[in-house]
Amino acid sequence: MIRRPSSFLTIVVAVFVIFYLYYFANQFGSPSSYLPSPVTDSNLQKKPPPPLGSQPDTNPKDRYITVTETVSSVTTKTAFSDSRVDSNIHSVAALPADYSPSSDDDLDQDATWCETRYGPTYLQTIAKNARPFCKPESQSQFDCLHSNMYGESRKDSLCLAQNVVFEDLRFNIDCELRDSREPDLMGYPHPHNFQGYWYDTGPRIIMTQFTNMGSEAAPSFEKHACSNPATPRDDGYKVLIKREGGRNYWHSLMEILSFYFTIDALQMSINKKTGKPYMSPEDTSKIQVIILDKHDNKNYFELWNYFSPKPVLTLDEYVKDPSTKPCVSNVIIPLAGASNPLWQGDWDPRICDHSIIVSTIRRRILKHLKISTARDLHSPINLTFIDRKGSRKLTNSKELTDALIAAYPNVNVKVVDMAGLTLKEQISLVVNTDVLVGVHGAGHTHAFFLPSQSSLVEILPADLKHKGFRNLAGLRGIRYFSDHAPMAPSDQPDRSRDWHAEDVVFDKDAFMKLMEAAIQSVAHRGFLDSDVS
Numbered sequence: 001m002i003r004r005p006s007s008f009l010t011i012v013v014a015v016f017v018i019f020y021l022y023y024f025a026n027q028f029g030s031p032s033s034y035l036p037s038p039v040t041d042s043n044l045q046k047k048p049p050p051p052l053g054s055q056p057d058t059n060p061k062d063r064y065i066t067v068t069e070t071v072s073s074v075t076t077k078t079a080f081s082d083s084r085v086d087s088n089i090h091s092v093a094a095l096p097a098d099y100s101p102s103s104d105d106d107l108d109q110d111a112t113w114c115e116t117r118y119g120p121t122y123l124q125t126i127a128k129n130a131r132p133f134c135k136p137e138s139q140s141q142f143d144c145l146h147s148n149m150y151g152e153s154r155k156d157s158l159c160l161a162q163n164v165v166f167e168d169l170r171f172n173i174d175c176e177l178r179d180s181r182e183p184d185l186m187g188y189p190h191p192h193n194f195q196g197y198w199y200d201t202g203p204r205i206i207m208t209q210f211t212n213m214g215s216e217a218a219p220s221f222e223k224h225a226c227s228n229p230a231t232p233r234d235d236g237y238k239v240l241i242k243r244e245g246g247r248n249y250w251h252s253l254m255e256i257l258s259f260y261f262t263i264d265a266l267q268m269s270i271n272k273k274t275g276k277p278y279m280s281p282e283d284t285s286k287i288q289v290i291i292l293d294k295h296d297n298k299n300y301f302e303l304w305n306y307f308s309p310k311p312v313l314t315l316d317e318y319v320k321d322p323s324t325k326p327c328v329s330n331v332i333i334p335l336a337g338a339s340n341p342l343w344q345g346d347w348d349p350r351i352c353d354h355s356i357i358v359s360t361i362r363r364r365i366l367k368h369l370k371i372s373t374a375r376d377l378h379s380p381i382n383l384t385f386i387d388r389k390g391s392r393k394l395t396n397s398k399e400l401t402d403a404l405i406a407a408y409p410n411v412n413v414k415v416v417d418m419a420g421l422t423l424k425e426q427i428s429l430v431v432n433t434d435v436l437v438g439v440h441g442a443g444h445t446h447a448f449f450l451p452s453q454s455s456l457v458e459i460l461p462a463d464l465k466h467k468g469f470r471n472l473a474g475l476r477g478i479r480y481f482s483d484h485a486p487m488a489p490s491d492q493p494d495r496s497r498d499w500h501a502e503d504v505v506f507d508k509d510a511f512m513k514l515m516e517a518a519i520q521s522v523a524h525r526g527f528l529d530s531d532v533s
């Protein structure tokens, strides 16, 4: 009885303290609210819709807040929509400058190299380098944005053509080109002279094969009376895609990422003519992808549908679609897949150890495909062995995986042929994988989706010194292990054999040593309840 008042008091104090802590937690929000806008990963995602009942905008100019920030020693203006701004919250100036690396800083060369390719600087640079190419009297506008990872020697372009006429399988752009010697255009590729890329992809080939420009375009404008405001028009955003093939997972993902970067940069870049970004977050729901190539497959269409559920159409389907109209408000010619920064430095080891761009796109795709990343950390270590059945097989894979299963009874080993699974099934498996193993190939693209603190193992054919997947693992912050395996014996003379097609055979002891290193690396993360033996 005597102790009762004091325990009652303890409870009262405890309740009070809990309430107090809860109140403060809500006051200050999560640490992510300290991240700068609009360059952080959270801001690269789609903006949430405004709350129900919020006031409609009266003055569209007020919808954008301009912040000044210093990146690469150049002062730029960036705008973002006000959907995050609440009148009760103080406006906030930029983060202290040393949060954004600048070229004046004494960064090592790799840090600058990495930031300009895999950090927000990549998108900001594209957004900054917007150039209008048409004289003002033109009926269309044709503005291009440029990345410049190669400095002066090469610029990669993406373009937005506005007020365009679609006729006879071509997009007609009524644009009288400005003189390429005008100061603001100097050093930028002219629309007749864009960078070319492998597999006949990218803006240059799309321009020559699927557009008419200048005087060739004028007759269609008259014919369809597109300048007459009463003429019905399609006010969506048509994105013209010419794929490298659509079959190879890595190549396809690079193209899809270049498309995402294109739409991101158009939302960041201010159109001088309107004073607003070329695209708003709302505009992204009006995106429709049109596939221009003739590759007969619809692989990865779910990823082309990321921004909008509008069906991805082939050019033939677009022509036949009853909703297709000759007068089109916006046509986007995206960055080529081959211009993707992830293609860079494939043969050199890089020490880029994180990437906001890669982690954002990973999150985007997982969310879009509704794949949960929640993990049961009490389950055994999951090891996934990619058993290629087509080219570049491991001829003794059965011997190796049997030995692995026997040696590690506590590791959950799955031997899979990814080709038999849907993309969603593949990625769902990978996000639950601790160690991903396979012979060099597109399956290693899945390093993109591996969970943090996992390990990637690459068995490289004979002398192949490719560093692409090693560098990707670095960008994801996951560990990487590799070894070389000789080509399997064959009647062909060695000189005529190409590693792309040849099977490999891997020594069992070398394999077990490689796997021991990889398995130990994930056993030492501190996740497991069991003792490491």
Ligand SMILES: *[C@@H]1O[C@H](CO)[C@@H](O)[C@H](O)[C@H]1NC(C)=O
Residues within 6 Å of the ligand: 375, 376, 377, 378, 379, 380, 381, 382, 412, 431, 432, 433
């Ligand atoms: C391992 O895979 C199983 C499914 O086979 C899954 O239920 C489990 O959560 C996975 N473990 C981890 C740590 O992801």
